[in-house]
Amino acid sequence: MTEQIKPTDSELEILNILWDKGPSTVREVHEVLEQSKDAGYTTTLKLMQIMHEKTLLKRDVSNKSHVYTANVSQEKTQGQLVKRMIDNVFNGSASQLVMQALGNNKASSQELEEIRKYLENIHPNPKGS
Amino acid sequence: MTEQIKPTDSELEILNILWDKGPSTVREVHEVLEQSKDAGYTTTLKLMQIMHEKTLLKRDVSNKSHVYTANVSQEKTQGQLVKRMIDNVFNGSASQLVMQALGNNKASSQELEEIRKYLENIHPNPKGS
DNA sequence: ACAAACCTACGAATATTTTCGTAAATAAAA
DNA sequence: TTTTATTTACGAAAATATTCGTAGGTTTGT
Known part of the structure; x- marks a missing residue:
C-alpha cells in the first residue's frame, strides 16, 4: 500500500500555491494566501513547518528564508x-x-x-x- | 446562497447508511457501522444527536428508540x-x-x-x- | 553602532471532531 | 416484583486542526 496523502483543507490551500508557483518562501506563500483569507504570518509559518514534519513539504534551509517545495505530486x-x-x-x-x-x-x-x-x-x- | 452542507467524515458514514436503509434507529445504524469500524454504541448515538442538532438528521421521538432520517438529500x-x-x-x-x-x-x-x-x-x- | 524589519522556533490557546463513561429512565425478562 | 437489558442525555476526555503571541537570531537601513 502506498502512503496515504491526507492533507487538511488548510494544507491543501498551501499545496495548491506551491504546485502553482513552485519553490517558495513562507512569505511568498503567505502573500498569496492573504488574498483569499485572513490569517497571521506565523500561522502560515506554523502550518508549513507542520507539513514539513509530515513530509508533505521539502525545505531548503541554506538561506535565511527557508524555501519550501511540495513533496507530493x-x-x-x-x-x-x-x-x-x-x-x-x-x-x-x-x-x-x-x-x-x-x-x-x-x-x-x-x-x-x-x-x-x-x-x-x-x-x-x-x-x- | 443555499445552506452549506458540510458533513464530517464520520457524519458522512452515517448519512450513507441512512440513505441506503432509510429511517433507522441508532442501534440499526450502529450495527452497520460496526462492520467497518469499531466504535462504541454511545459514540454512534452522540454523533447522531449532534447531527440532529445541526439539522442534518430528523428524528421521530414517539417511540422509546428514536428513529432518525437523513434531512439532506x-x-x-x-x-x-x-x-x-x-x-x-x-x-x-x-x-x-x-x-x-x-x-x-x-x-x-x-x-x-x-x-x-x-x-x-x-x-x-x-x-x- | 543602533534601530527597524524580518525570519524561525516554540509553546500554548482555541476550535473542531471523535470517543466514551456514567447516570437516569424505560422496557423486557425472570 | 426484582433483575437485566436497552436507550437516551449529559459531560468530559482524547485526538486533531487552526491560530497566534513572544522570544531570539539575522539582516537591512540610517
Missing part, C-alpha cells in the same frame, strides 16, 4: 482525493461521481467537449457518434 | 461535495476532476460506456467559453 494527491471521494461519497462508483460533476452546469460546453475527446481516447466509440 | 450533498472538490482541488475545472476519475482504471469499461451515453444526452448550457 499534484497528480497523485488529486488521484487519492478523488478515489477517497468515490469510495466514501459514491459507494465506489466512479461514473456516478462523473455524472454529478457534469450535471448542473458544473462544466462548460468547452469542458464537455474536452471530456468527450478524452473518453474517445480511452474508450473509442465504434459508431463514431 | 444524497444528490444535493454529493453535488456540494463535488463542487467543493472541483474548487479546492482542481482549481474550478470540472473536466480535470472527471479525467482524474476516469484515469487509472478507476472506472470499469461498463461505467465508461454509461458515461459516454450520459454525455451524448447532455445539452450543454453555453455559459463558459
Whole structure:
C-alpha cells in the first residue's frame, strides 16, 4: 500500500500555491494566501513547518528564508482525493461521481467537449457518434 | 446562497447508511457501522444527536428508540461535495476532476460506456467559453 | 553602532471532531 | 416484583486542526 496523502483543507490551500508557483518562501506563500483569507504570518509559518514534519513539504534551509517545495505530486494527491471521494461519497462508483460533476452546469460546453475527446481516447466509440 | 452542507467524515458514514436503509434507529445504524469500524454504541448515538442538532438528521421521538432520517438529500450533498472538490482541488475545472476519475482504471469499461451515453444526452448550457 | 524589519522556533490557546463513561429512565425478562 | 437489558442525555476526555503571541537570531537601513 502506498502512503496515504491526507492533507487538511488548510494544507491543501498551501499545496495548491506551491504546485502553482513552485519553490517558495513562507512569505511568498503567505502573500498569496492573504488574498483569499485572513490569517497571521506565523500561522502560515506554523502550518508549513507542520507539513514539513509530515513530509508533505521539502525545505531548503541554506538561506535565511527557508524555501519550501511540495513533496507530493499534484497528480497523485488529486488521484487519492478523488478515489477517497468515490469510495466514501459514491459507494465506489466512479461514473456516478462523473455524472454529478457534469450535471448542473458544473462544466462548460468547452469542458464537455474536452471530456468527450478524452473518453474517445480511452474508450473509442465504434459508431463514431 | 443555499445552506452549506458540510458533513464530517464520520457524519458522512452515517448519512450513507441512512440513505441506503432509510429511517433507522441508532442501534440499526450502529450495527452497520460496526462492520467497518469499531466504535462504541454511545459514540454512534452522540454523533447522531449532534447531527440532529445541526439539522442534518430528523428524528421521530414517539417511540422509546428514536428513529432518525437523513434531512439532506444524497444528490444535493454529493453535488456540494463535488463542487467543493472541483474548487479546492482542481482549481474550478470540472473536466480535470472527471479525467482524474476516469484515469487509472478507476472506472470499469461498463461505467465508461454509461458515461459516454450520459454525455451524448447532455445539452450543454453555453455559459463558459 | 543602533534601530527597524524580518525570519524561525516554540509553546500554548482555541476550535473542531471523535470517543466514551456514567447516570437516569424505560422496557423486557425472570 | 426484582433483575437485566436497552436507550437516551449529559459531560468530559482524547485526538486533531487552526491560530497566534513572544522570544531570539539575522539582516537591512540610517
